Amino acid sequence: xxxxxxxxxxxxxxxxxxxxxxxxxxxxxxxxxxxxxxxxxxxxxxxxxxxxxxxxxxxxxxxxxxxxxxxxxxxxxxxxxxxxxxxxxxxxxxxxxxxxxxxxxxxxxxxxxxxxxxxxxxxxxxxxxxxxxxxxxxxxxxxxxxxxxxxxxxxxxxxxxxxxxxxxxxxxx
Amino acid sequence: xxxxxxxxxxxxxxxxxxxxxxxxxxxxxxxxxxxxxxxxxxxxxxxxxxxxxxxxxxxxxxxxxxxxxxxxxxxxxxxxxxxxxxxxxxxxxxxxxxxxxxxxxxxxxxxxxxxxxxxxxxxxxxxxxxxxxxxxxxxxxxxxxxxxxxxxxxxxxxxxxxxxxxxxxxxxxxxxx
Numbered sequence: 001x002x003x004x005x006x007x008x009x010x011x012x013x014x015x016x017x018x019x020x021x022x023x024x025x026x027x028x029x030x031x032x033x034x035x036x037x038x039x040x041x042x043x044x045x046x047x048x049x050x051x052x053x054x055x056x057x058x059x060x061x062x063x064x065x066x067x068x069x070x071x072x073x074x075x076x077x078x079x080x081x082x083x084x085x086x087x088x089x090x091x092x093x094x095x096x097x098x099x100x101x102x103x104x105x106x107x108x109x110x111x112x113x114x115x116x117x118x119x120x121x122x123x124x125x126x127x128x129x130x131x132x133x134x135x136x137x138x139x140x141x142x143x144x145x146x147x148x149x150x151x152x153x154x155x156x157x158x159x160x161x162x163x164x165x166x167x168x169x170x171x172x173x
Numbered sequence: 174x175x176x177x178x179x180x181x182x183x184x185x186x187x188x189x190x191x192x193x194x195x196x197x198x199x200x201x202x203x204x205x206x207x208x209x210x211x212x213x214x215x216x217x218x219x220x221x222x223x224x225x226x227x228x229x230x231x232x233x234x235x236x237x238x239x240x241x242x243x244x245x246x247x248x249x250x251x252x253x254x255x256x257x258x259x260x261x262x263x264x265x266x267x268x269x270x271x272x273x274x275x276x277x278x279x280x281x282x283x284x285x286x287x288x289x290x291x292x293x294x295x296x297x298x299x300x301x302x303x304x305x306x307x308x309x310x311x312x313x314x315x316x317x318x319x320x321x322x323x324x325x326x327x328x329x330x331x332x333x334x335x336x337x338x339x340x341x342x343x344x345x346x347x348x349x350x
Contacts, residue, residue, distance in 0.1 A: 005214040009254075012216035016255030020229070023209055024264015027224065031265065032272035035194040036199065038310035044212060049265040057193025062204045063203025064221075064318030072301030078211040079260055081220060083320035092323035093316050094219040095228060095249075096307030103322075105307075109327035113313075117334020120310075123295045127226035129310045130296075131262060135269035140284040140292045145230075147296020149322060152231035153238055155301045156246040157290060163305060 005078040028132065037129040039120035097160050103170040108163075206315050220302030223317040225312035227303035229261040306330075 008013055030036065034056065041053035068097045072079035081087040092109070099106075120126050123144060125133065130148075133141035167173040193253045214220070222228065232252035239246055252258030273279040284292070303309050306327045308316065313331070318322030325344025 001220065002213045003220070007212055007215055009211045009215040012213050013255045016207060016213055016216050016251060017257045017260045019209060019212055020259040021264045023205055023224065024261040024266075025268035025271075026264075027261070027270020028265035028273040030192050030198040030201060032269040032278070033189060033276075034195045034198040036195050037312070039331065039335060041262030042332050043339065046336060047302065053195050056199035057310070058197045058256075059199030060203040060311065061314045061318050063200035064206055064223075064315045067204040067207025068210075068221075068318055071207050075211050075281055078214045079220070081319075082315075084220075085320045085322055090284075090322055092298075092307060093221050093319060094307075095222070095312065095316075095322045096305060106326055107321050109307070110330045112302040112304075113327040113330025114334035114337065115302035116279070116310065117331035117336075118338045118341075119295050119299045119302070119334075120337045121329075121338030122293060123299075125231070126311075127299065127303070128311060130263065131226060133263050136265050137281040138280050138335045140288055143284075143289045143292040144296040144299075147293040148227070148230055148300040149234045149296075151209040151232070151291075152227075152234045152298035152304070153246065154237055154297065155304045156231065157244070159301055160304070168323050173243050 003078055003080050004075075006075065020109075027128075031128055031132045032136065037131070039117060040124075040129060042117070043121050052083040053157050088133065097164050100164065100167065100173040104167050106168070107172060190286070195244045202311070203315070203318060207318075213251065215250075217247060217254045219251075221312065221315040222249060222251065223315060224261060225315075226265070227309035228263060228301055228312060229259045231300070232258045233260065233262060267269060 005012065029167060035053070036056050037053055038057045039059045041055075044052070045052035045054045068079055068082050072082045084093060092105045096105060098109055123130075125141075126149065130141045130144045134145050189281060198250055202224060209219065209223035228249060232248040235246040235248045236258045238244055248258060270279070306313070307324075309315065310328070313324045313327045
């Protein structure tokens, strides 16, 4: 059964660019005002015991949970697998390479997470912060965002397939 | 007239106080991401996909490359079905630019040629590893809120990466000076 939200499929496919553009405008504005940054939150907490940004990231998780919970009571069909763990166990929400084993997903989450945290802290921010700093006129962040675009194509065209082959070769997928 | 102007400015500065606090911004992003899902999920999955800087950038870039070069790079179902795909990151770029201009915080900041190489490589590898993990830190947050245990492991790994990064950065700073 396909998930059903407030908009029917015909309307939703047209609304996607509009709704997400407005969401982005709002988040861009708020992100510029607040300096919102997830990796920066962890960094500031461990380096200076500053909790300002960290609380922002925790609030995001709590806000998402509240939003999912309330809206899933209103429209259960839009949140078929909330609370995910009860429906799908340890299998992650789709997004990473498809049809691997749970162990492989956990390995990918650990490797990916460490690399993301490391790169983020050395180059001064998570991807949202880099996009916002690009809009504030930071050329280094602009280069980072261009790198992200190249990385996206490289990942989809070659690296995802190579990674899955590698996981299969070591018996994880 | 002057009084109403002062009043409306006061209102803006009150809103701005909220906007400057990451706590409220985080809450807002989380709730809005859930709202986007309830509005748009009929267009296609995956779930907990309301806001993601890595995946939404991938969708926009891959769809653009597909349109220009005639390739068939995969994107999320929602971006496959909708034309054009999710525009979140374009929105963030514009929104932050307008805000930076409005509050006169726009400054062109250049770096050295070497720093550009590092940032380019950083961006490439950041994206690749984020996509292996299945999202940027924000989508990981949404997934945790959705009840995904692997996302929680991912965020713990991000914290480990941050700690390693701080170690490297401080030892580099000590060596230099």
